[in-house]
Amino acid sequence: MPGVNAEFLALPLTALADAALSRARELGAEYAALRVVSTRGQFLALQDLDLETSITSDDVGLAVRVVHDGCWGFAAGIVLSPEEAARLAERAVEVARASRPVSTERVALADEPAYPDRQWSSPYETDPFDVPDADKVATLLDLTEQLKAGDGVAHTRTSLQAVRENAFYADLAGTSTTQTRVRIEPKLTATAVDRSTGSFETMRTLAPPAAAGWEYVTSAEADLAREVAEIPELLAAKTKAPSVRPGDYDLVIDGSNLFLTIHESIGHATELDRVLGYEAAYAGTSFATFDKLGTFRYGSPVMNVTGDRDTDWGLASVGWDDEGVAGQHWDIVKDGILVGYQTDRAMAALKDLGRSNGAAYADSARHVPLQRMVNVSLQPDPGGGTLDDLVGQVENGIYVVGDKSWSIDMQRYNFQFTGQRFFAIENGRLSGQLRDVAYQATTTDFWRSMEAVGGPSTFYRGGALNCGKAQPGQVSPASHGTPAALFRGVRILNTVQEGGR
Structure with missing residues (x-):
């Protein structure tokens, strides 16, 4: 090699x-x-x-x-x-x-x-x-x-x-x-x-x-x-396929879609420079403010999210970041509680967090290294079920596959996501496709509604090559591993009725 x-x-x-x-x-x-x-x-x-x-x-x-x-x-x-x-x-x-x-x-x-x-x-x-x-x-x-x-x-x-x-x-x-x-x-x-x-x-x-x-x-x-x-x-x-009827549905979201929701509502929300207001003029701040660290319920107890720069398949993985910090991994959300942020050396020192977790990156020599998103992943349940097991727990819902358009506010709190494919779930079985589907929620309502995460067999290694940040603008790559997951009572919009497809 x-x-x-x-x-x-x-x-x-x-x-x-x-x-x-x-x-x-x-x-x-x-x-x-x-x-x-x-x-x-x-x-x-x-x-x-x-x-x-x-x-x-x-x-x-x-x-x-x-x-x-x-x-x-x-x-x-x-x-x-x-x-x-x-x-x-x-x-x-x-x-x-x-x-x-x-x-x-x-x-x-x-x-x-x-x-x-x-x-x-x-x-x-x-x-x-x-x-x-x-x-x-x-x-x-x-x-x-x-x-x-x-x-x-x-x-x-x-x-x-x-x-x-x-x-x-x-x-x-x-x-x-x-x-x-x-x-x-x-x-x-x-x-x-x-x-x-x-x-x-x-x-x-x-x-x-x-x-x-x-x-x-x-x-x-x-x-x-x-x-x-x-x-x-x-x-x-x-x-x-028929156009979706708006309302509240249980969702089984495939990793091929959920990775982007992780990126936008967890990855960006837990960048410490954004949390502290250093990115406010361009890309916004974060609802996950520093006073919430260690106590805030970000999601349900089955929610465990890690950050890393050392996963072998990670787009953001490195041996050392652009401030000489070795690649490592750490908890961001543990049992649903916010327990960590992504930091570079200056942000870690500013809030007395000890060692940086190695999030500094510049996309060229022309640009200053700054705190960027690492690999942020939702962990599967080691004893969790298959996709069929998750679908089997839903009487009236939708299975969401693939990412498409998205929208989220500057505090990473109110969002809306669409997808590539949507399948109706009736009495625990997939029953054909739907069109014009978007799911809408606040970050906390969404992740607190997560009832179950799939096992390793449902794990998907998503990611993006072009995450944007800073002025002058820079792009960086980041991966987001995620299992499929079951969410209860999520608001579904019809994208045609809400302004056109």
């Missing part, structure tokens, strides 16, 4: 670190770190059977971040030379000095051991960028042809996103880490059109983005061939 990218290791990383850190030390920095980041990305898209988009991008740079006289300073550039690294250290200290007269608080960082000369790589077999573009397109085209040949499929949309991220970090404490992360996301969507009315329905594959290489596209884990074979029949049934 490939490890840290050899081409990246050939860069003069040690010389850059020596130049930047020695200059920062000379200028009196209390903390200084050099990052060198090289990211290659690719996006391929087919509209029907035509290659519509093929973009490959490269981003390489270096940055120095310091704490000087209790203030942050930052500078970035693109020239990978010791002279530039030293100049950036000087510039970062200048920025910190300029900030001192207007700063209202002094920066302190939670302690972290040093990790000298360490390497880490996400698990992958084949670097997507070692595969010829023609071979990638041929594989996507083959899947698309199979999907488009299905009865009733008028149009298809196929895409592939791949990223290889290399990062070097070194700081004054003696940490020096080199890492490679590879991630990939294939996606196919089918559209059926009613020629007489002009109405249409769509359905998308459920394979999530993965911390994996090219091998994932044809793997049993992604299972795209099976999905492509099934979608035309499912889509045809969806076009003929």
Whole structure:
């Protein structure tokens, strides 16, 4: 299995670190770190059977971040030379000095051991960028042809996103880490059109983005061939399905949908910088305020949510974060009670929480590391049942599959989610599809209504490659593992009646 990218290791990383850190030390920095980041990305898209988009991008740079006289300073550039690294250290200290007269608080960082000369790589077999573009397109085209040949499929949309991220970090404490992360996301969507009315329905594959290489596209884990074979029949049934009647229903929500609700109503709500108001101007705050830690009932007693940066399949997994903190895992919600947040070193120190749990990340050398979402997962019940067991507990309800649109307020409290597929549940059995379904709740009402979570057989590894935050905007990847779960008495809206599909 490939490890840290050899081409990246050939860069003069040690010389850059020596130049930047020695200059920062000379200028009196209390903390200084050099990052060198090289990211290659690719996006391929087919509209029907035509290659519509093929973009490959490269981003390489270096940055120095310091704490000087209790203030942050930052500078970035693109020239990978010791002279530039030293100049950036000087510039970062200048920025910190300029900030001192207007700063209202002094920066302190939670302690972290040093990790000298360490390497880490996400698990992958084949670097997507070692595969010829023609071979990638041929594989996507083959899947698309199979999907488009299905009865009733008028149009298809196929895409592939791949990223290889290399990062070097070194700081004054003696940490020096080199890492490679590879991630990939294939996606196919089918559209059926009613020629007489002009109405249409769509359905998308459920394979999530993965911390994996090219091998994932044809793997049993992604299972795209099976999905492509099934979608035309499912889509045809969806076009003929009745529109949902609004009201309160019991829901069985598949992990392929629930992961996004976790992301929005738990993941963002428990970022400590958001909780404390540091993200308020752009992305809002959080109802899960700090005074609630350790006492607040977030959900029902069957709710157990963890954060981590060390799950082998996690999109947010790393060996060390962008402040030199080792990957780890911890509880966020335990038996329904809020017990933890996601923190970087400054936020952890600010609230006397001890060690940071390693949530610092910047998506390029041009950007300042900030607190970002980690892998946030709802844990399955080790003795929990199957999907059929959950459905069997419902007399009148809906089974929700796949994510689609969503909306949530700036405090991560009031929300609405739709999905890819909805199946009526009658007397413990699935009884055909429904259309125009959205579920609506407050975060606490929703999670407190969760009566049961499925066992390991229902577990789904969802996630997103493009979680947005900050100004200037940054994107980050995060995974959300979740079992299927049973919720009682959730409000269902009809999306047509509420303003159009």
